Amino acid sequence: MSFDMAVEGPKLMMLVYGIIAFLGIIGLLLLALDRVSTRKDRWIALGFLAPAGVLLVIGLIIPLFRTILFSFMNADSTRFVGLENYLWMFTRPENQEVLFNTLLWVVLVPSLATSVGLLYAVLVDRAKLEGLAKSLIFMPMAISFVGAGIIWKFVYAYRSEEAGEQLGLLNQMMVWLGGAPQNWLLTEGLNTLLLVVVMIWIQAGFAMVVLSAAIKAIPGEIVEAARIDGVTAWQMFWRVTVPSIRPALLVVLVTISIATLKAFDIVRTMTNGNFKTGVLAFEMYNQAFVALDNGTGSALAVFIFVLVTPIVFYQVRQIRRRRQEAM
Amino acid sequence: MASRTPRRLLALTGVIGLALTAAACGGGTTAKDNLDKPECVAFKDYSGIAGKTVSIYASIRDTEADLLRQSWKEFENCTGAKISYEGTGEFETQINVRVDGGRAPDIAFIPQPGLIEKFVNSGKLKAASDKTKTTATANYSPDWLKYATFNGTLYGAPLGSNVKSFVWYSPKTFKDKGWKIPETWDELIALSNTIAATGTKPWCAGIESGVATGWPATDWIEDVLLRDQGPDVYDQWVTHKIPFNDPKIVSATERVGTILKNANYVNGGIGDVKSIATTSFQEGGLPVVSGKCAMHRQASFYANQWPQGTKVAEDGDVFAFYFPAIDPSKKPVLGAGEFTVTFADRPEVQAVQAYLASEHHANSRAKLGNWVSANKKLDLTNVANPIDKKSVEILQDTKTVFRFDGSDLMPSGVGAGSFWKGMTDWITGKSTKETLDFIESSWK
Numbered sequence: 068m069s070f071d072m073a074v075e076g077p078k079l080m081m082l083v084y085g086i087i088a089f090l091g092i093i094g095l096l097l098l099a100l101d102r103v104s105t106r107k108d109r110w111i112a113l114g115f116l117a118p119a120g121v122l123l124v125i126g127l128i129i130p131l132f133r134t135i136l137f138s139f140m141n142a143d144s145t146r147f148v149g150l151e152n153y154l155w156m157f158t159r160p161e162n163q164e165v166l167f168n169t170l171l172w173v174v175l176v177p178s179l180a181t182s183v184g185l186l187y188a189v190l191v192d193r194a195k196l197e198g199l200a201k202s203l204i205f206m207p208m209a210i211s212f213v214g215a216g217i218i219w220k221f222v223y224a225y226r227s228e229e230a231g232e233q234l235g236l237l238n239q240m241m242v243w244l245g246g247a248p249q250n251w252l253l254t255e256g257l258n259t260l261l262l263v264v265v266m267i268w269i270q271a272g273f274a275m276v277v278l279s280a281a282i283k284a285i286p287g288e289i290v291e292a293a294r295i296d297g298v299t300a301w302q303m304f305w306r307v308t309v310p311s312i313r314p315a316l317l318v319v320l321v322t323i324s325i326a327t328l329k330a331f332d333i334v335r336t337m338t339n340g341n342f343k344t345g346v347l348a349f350e351m352y353n354q355a356f357v358a359l360d361n362g363t364g365s366a367l368a369v370f371i372f373v374l375v376t377p378i379v380f381y382q383v384r385q386i387r388r389r390r391q392e393a394m
Numbered sequence: 395m396a397s398r399t400p401r402r403l404l405a406l407t408g409v410i411g412l413a414l415t416a417a418a419c420g421g422g423t424t425a426k427d428n429l430d431k432p433e434c435v436a437f438k439d440y441s442g443i444a445g446k447t448v449s450i451y452a453s454i455r456d457t458e459a460d461l462l463r464q465s466w467k468e469f470e471n472c473t474g475a476k477i478s479y480e481g482t483g484e485f486e487t488q489i490n491v492r493v494d495g496g497r498a499p500d501i502a503f504i505p506q507p508g509l510i511e512k513f514v515n516s517g518k519l520k521a522a523s524d525k526t527k528t529t530a531t532a533n534y535s536p537d538w539l540k541y542a543t544f545n546g547t548l549y550g551a552p553l554g555s556n557v558k559s560f561v562w563y564s565p566k567t568f569k570d571k572g573w574k575i576p577e578t579w580d581e582l583i584a585l586s587n588t589i590a591a592t593g594t595k596p597w598c599a600g601i602e603s604g605v606a607t608g609w610p611a612t613d614w615i616e617d618v619l620l621r622d623q624g625p626d627v628y629d630q631w632v633t634h635k636i637p638f639n640d641p642k643i644v645s646a647t648e649r650v651g652t653i654l655k656n657a658n659y660v661n662g663g664i665g666d667v668k669s670i671a672t673t674s675f676q677e678g679g680l681p682v683v684s685g686k687c688a689m690h691r692q693a694s695f696y697a698n699q700w701p702q703g704t705k706v707a708e709d710g711d712v713f714a715f716y717f718p719a720i721d722p723s724k725k726p727v728l729g730a731g732e733f734t735v736t737f738a739d740r741p742e743v744q745a746v747q748a749y750l751a752s753e754h755h756a757n758s759r760a761k762l763g764n765w766v767s768a769n770k771k772l773d774l775t776n777v778a779n780p781i782d783k784k785s786v787e788i789l790q791d792t793k794t795v796f797r798f799d800g801s802d803l804m805p806s807g808v809g810a811g812s813f814w815k816g817m818t819d820w821i822t823g824k825s826t827k828e829t830l831d832f833i834e835s836s837w838k
Binding site: 252 | 835
């Protein structure tokens, strides 16, 4: 479709208004702060914090409480229904499936992606063509989840033998090896794992880059001292490398865990949550925006929030502790 | 204090900017209509709305949207009113966001009567004006109008329509093999058996459709239920007066199963029964062209899915026949369409709504091609495309008993949720009983 100025014009004007309003507010703010005596640091701080604070309240705090409220109400948020939505979430068999799948994702993706990343980082460390090897594994990071989903959907694509040539790489390999093509995404149990592979494919690069940097930061003296003591490669890995990069490992695990809890795009693109592959974030979208049920959608959102909170909390505490150690 | 000057300057620009914004919001134009011109005689009823703007929000986009804009150009020129149309790919989601956010359009084309009912219940919609009501009653059958009537009040008129009770086939293949177009359900099954005996799987289907995966299978159930149990049971079913797992629904679903879950019948040119679930609806019928599949049940709009260069005509590469009834004396038709409803009751909004229900608009739009409407006064000579013509003929046939797509009438948690999901699971092996029990238990 071509760019139609008449249609897009109002949107562009909105953008211009937005920018002007933003500049105006900042300008007024600076003007006001200028008049206040500079000694009152507290006021200045408040002045600068206020815009961010207001936006946080509008964009985060209010929606949070609204969502929690909605989760106790019916589909169009007109009547309180108590815990009905939560009961629905935990008792319906198709939702238990979703919860189980989410558990599978959260257990498998962070651990495997981190392991693969770490192993790779150690193996290519100081190897020839390290840069090239690293960029190969890092490249999937540059692909969006939806893009990755489509790519892997093609990898798993299935044509029956009677329909002729295989479209999917995996099935073509099956045929070359003398097997029969499989409809992979339909194979219950296996299909969730096949989706997990996609997520690992994306996240391993991230883990590898962060961990590789951490490995390079290990002080040379420690490594040398260990060498003089005559460690084996195995001992070096477990006794020197891993303890030294523990903070980085935690950051990677936590980041990937949160990303996994929010996994939505891959499931939506590849199976649309059918064939028992649904996960929480996808089901939340489905309930809220396809089935138009504010109640169940909000309940699922609240549950994801509850699951993510301890992880975030833990990470914040870790960062604080490290800062105190550094002081 | 040299740093102060630029700061002041920045603040000043900001304030001026705000002032400019306020100024830009004012102003307006005066316009005149052209109703006294001879070519505008058809619009003399719509006077006094010159210079006014009516906003329309709908799911129709791109080329189709351009054709719509063209179709009311004459109305705009003559009355002096302006119609500002916006199409979106996320209509069902966005319309809720806009209405809840206080930015409702003047008019929306809503394809789901269930959604219309939702807006009626929340008091957002305005009842159709007397003029719209008169026009709509004269031009559309009660079968259609009842889907926009709630508590005895009409809220809008149908606009575009489609017919879903079609089976696509290749006239060429049928002629070569000497197959005859079936006119009853028994003939349809007999033909399927004949074709299956030659080694070709007679049917092909695909129900994958992104977030709406499963909908083509729900159409199958609805279409067959109309034939297996009749329109009255159908109405009871969509309004939940009988449970979703009622024996009558089981019977219809089992009948669909004799085709869609029959390994000798499906999935021609694609694979086994389960492959229906992973084949996209766009690709589901394509084996008909290559002759690997003989029949594909899908709506009239499937005409746009055939590869470029495929001739869609009775003597062409592909065409469609009416999905036969079990009792040949009846003619149940499943279809869908959108309704024009209003969120405002300004005179210009009511005028546009009335105009869109009129025969003038139906014909004006049909002349531009690619359009089916249930408007009784739509002149068949204005419909060029053979499949559109056939659809209009079916809709205008007085023997036709029309029913609206059931999944659009049910609460969205069922119609756009468990029904789709249930049918997808049913195709991949879940039993009929389990599937219908699951859907019934999700109906709150």
